Amino acid sequence: MSRQKRNAMMWKCMVIYVIALLAILLVACVRKEGQRVGVPRPVAYPRVERSYDTVYSCVYAPLNIELNRNAKVERTDSAADAGGFRAAYPRYGAELLCGYNRVGDAKKLKELLALRLERVALDLGNKEPDVFRHDYPEGGSATVFYSLRDCLTPVHFIATDSVGYVVSGTVVLDRISNFDSIAPVLDYLSYDVAHLVKNLNL
Numbered sequence: 001m002s003r004q005k006r007n008a009m010m011w012k013c014m015v016i017y018v019i020a021l022l023a024i025l026l027v028a029c030v031r032k033e034g035q036r037v038g039v040p041r042p043v044a045y046p047r048v049e050r051s052y053d054t055v056y057s058c059v060y061a062p063l064n065i066e067l068n069r070n071a072k073v074e075r076t077d078s079a080a081d082a083g084g085f086r087a088a089y090p091r092y093g094a095e096l097l098c099g100y101n102r103v104g105d106a107k108k109l110k111e112l113l114a115l116r117l118e119r120v121a122l123d124l125g126n127k128e129p130d131v132f133r134h135d136y137p138e139g140g141s142a143t144v145f146y147s148l149r150d151c152l153t154p155v156h157f158i159a160t161d162s163v164g165y166v167v168s169g170t171v172v173l174d175r176i177s178n179f180d181s182i183a184p185v186l187d188y189l190s191y192d193v194a195h196l197v198k199n200l201n202l
Contacts, residue, residue, distance in 0.1 A: 048184045051091040056195060059085055063100055063167060064201035068192050071096070087192075092185045096192060098169035109164065116158045116168045120145055123153040123170065132194075136161070140202035144193060148186050155186070155193050161202040169193070 056066040059073060060083065067073050067087045076084040076097075084099035103109045120129075129145040136142070142159035155171040171189045173182070 048092070048182070050184075050188055052089060052188070052192075054191065054195070056192075056199075060100065062201070063165065064199055065098060065100065065167065066196055066199050067096065067098070071192075089189070092189065093174035094185060094189060095172050096169060096189065096196075097172060098167070098196065100165060100167045102164050103166070104164070109160070109162075109166065112166050113158065113160060116166065120156045120158070123156065124151060127151060129156075134159075134197055136200070136202045138202065140165075140200075142167075142197045142200065142202075144197055146190065148183070155190055157193055157197050159197055159200055159202055165202060167200060167202070169196070 052068050052070040055069045057069040057073075058064055058066050059075075065085065067085060068089075071087040071089050073085060073087045076086050076099075078084075081102040082100065084097065087096040087098070089095060101112055103112055124145065124147045127147040127149070129147040132144040132146070134142040134144070138161065140159065140161035140163075142157060145156040146154065148154050152173050152175075153170045154173065157167075157169055159167045171186075171193065
């Protein structure tokens with residue numbers, strides 16, 4: 001094959017390659033009907049930084065209920081067989097409510113657990129939560145419910161030793177804001193709930 005023919009063939013191949021590349025780019029850039037186009041947000045939401053360190057203190061020794069030491073913790077009620085705590089996180093606009101009950105028999109324990117589950121269902125409405133289960137070495141168990149969208153009470157937990165104690169609680173937000181802006185707050189509070197649940201003495 002002569003040099004001239006080789007050059008002509010090479011130019012033909014290059015032209016075909018460029019045309020194919022342009023066709024691919026054209027197809028990639030054309031928007032299909034009904035396809036959504038990404039539009040940047042006009043205003044960015046600043047990320048909420050962690051304001052409360054992951055340092056915990058025990059507020060009720062018999063069950064080893066540990067709450068964030070940097071939150072404003074107060075006792076809400078106290079009786080021989082029941083009690084509660086409120087851990088306020090003012091910088092997050094949220095609080096963690098936690099209570100414990102001691103019941104005398106299996107029937108009352110079952111009724112109390114049913115009431116707690118009903119409360120969770122009412123708070124979450126028709127939202128399907130993510131569920132995390134934790135089993136304790138001595139035979140008790142805990143269930144944590146996460147519903148992290150459009151919910152003033154996005155995190156609930158119920159723990160029991162299956163004998164007489166029930167510990168339950170919820171994270172309560174002051175308001176529902178844009179999900180993207182409160183997602184870090186929910187992560188931080190979920191971490192505190194997970195710590196509380198995993199360290200209960202049940």
